[in-house]
Amino acid sequence: MRDINIKATEYFEAVARLGSVTKAAGELGVSPSAVSQQIRLLEKQFGVKLFRREKRKLILTLDGDRLFQTTTQAFSAIRNARNAISRQREGRSLTIRVSPSFGVRWLGPRIYGFLSENPDWNIRIDATPDFTSFEMEVVDFDLRYGLGGWAGLTELCVMHDLVLPLCSPDYLKHLRSISADPAEQLQHARLIDSVKTLFRWDLWLASNKIQIPNLSYPLRFDRSSMSIELAKQGGGLALDSVNLCLPELRRGELVPFCPEIPVIDFPAYWLVCPPRHFSRRIVNRFAEWLGNESDEHERVARNTLKDLGCSFRPETGSGLIQVSPSAL
Template sequence: MSLPPLAALRAFEAAARHQSFKKAAAEIAVTPTAISHQVRLLEETLGVRLFDRKPRQVVLTQAGQELYPVLRDGFVSFANAIDRVRRRKTSRGLTVSVLPSFAAKWLLRRLPDFQKRHPDIHLHLHTSAEVVDLASGTVDAAIRYGRGPHHGLVVQTMFRETFAPICSPALGIQGFDDLSRATLLHLDWLNPDDVTPTWERWAEVNGVEGLGTSGGISFSDDTHAIQAAIAGQGVVLASPAMAREEINTGLLTMPFDLYLEGHNYHFVHTGRGNNRGEVEMFGDWLLAEVKKSQLHLENSLIDD
């Protein structure tokens, strides 16, 4: 392409926008004489006058009026493209390991708020039920459920999980007799321990007698168990926090105000690494979301 010098085009665009060589010089950080020389060079290159020079003002000629908007839009396009490249170069990555069920039922619907607050952080969710070694550098942080151990890691407790009977309103579960006749949905936990929520423990802790817990349907994923409950296939002992949206919309109901406590959810990381700041920002946002959801739950209970 045969184009005039970029410096001359830039000087002309600034002078045309300000209608002043002096103001254009101040913007570009040169002298008014330098602006005048660049504009003169451009006029000689094009073979036309671009300005009518007056004592305290310069006015665009017809040729200048034709050229100015094209250059103005071009420089705006340059600036926007350069800004996008710079942002891409400085965008910061953050990989967080999280349980698939926690991601699906709690985290994903809240993530747009994090992206809105931190658009420069590229977040990658590593969803897996397996515990990832944070020291390996594969992931930067993790949301984990359980008592640990979390040796050598920075640990921020999010909230203690609770479990309660949840089912479709269509089942009409109102008392323990109804529950004893219903199909119970069970979860197969990967690493069961003395706090693992089971129907046996729920009945024992809450003094419910005569509940047959040996039959029913078992699931390896609690999101599938919740979907089965929505479909009216039975009653699941699940987390109200994970099923909060379905409960709020009436797809599911909690027929009994009887709970079973589980372990805590924790946000853990090494406290080291080049993107420690991004990890801490995500952790702070997580804890703020936990407080927000707990406050919303308290208000809904008051309303009920």
């Protein structure tokens, strides 16, 4: 093979296949003169003419046609192999879009478990509040926060949300020093508003028949992770998801404001994608892993809340605020 000019052969194949030196030069990314030079070198090596011109057209000679039949099959096979390798490499990747707080606080601490079980796969996690436009973007699936009902997409409920007011032990002690009545405590509490949650203070207060004159929020955040962090530091009372702060709750850094008021319990975290995406083995594998992780998490979360004296109040769509859901 060392006496074969591979470069010249590649240029010849392109010219013969496209029927033009100019078109071949465009495909190869070189000048037409460079292509012509390689053709002359190949003809000199073989000692025959490979093309003849007829009315400004390039026509393969008999020898040229014989060489073209062989080279085009060989280069076509190489191109097919290259494409197959590229598809295989790309097929070993998984792209996930997830809401920022859920990605950092829940998925982030667990994702290594999936990676260790699937070491040959490349994982990309895009933490953003924007849902994927699956017809325009290359994303395998979203982990969405919302009430479901996304038309044309497969939805798998990953986890229920467990929502209740939370604060630091010292802040709770401060509120109880004001009054033994939770309703009166709330009137003096600094309420932290997570503006993109589905179950916010106004709905929670109304559902528990608690009235606060001139309800206001001195602290408002568009990320639950910020609300939870401030509550942990003693900055106020956050109405938020146990799913995002279970470690703090188990360590006692956060405590339920009033265990006697039931925890709001509703399906809120979903794996969402077009049905065709489940034809990928890795998507099914991740969905199975995610289901196992979320089942274990919910078991621990519910047991932790029960140990703290809490009960649960299931809610469905009619009991929840009907807003356009956005990411935590």
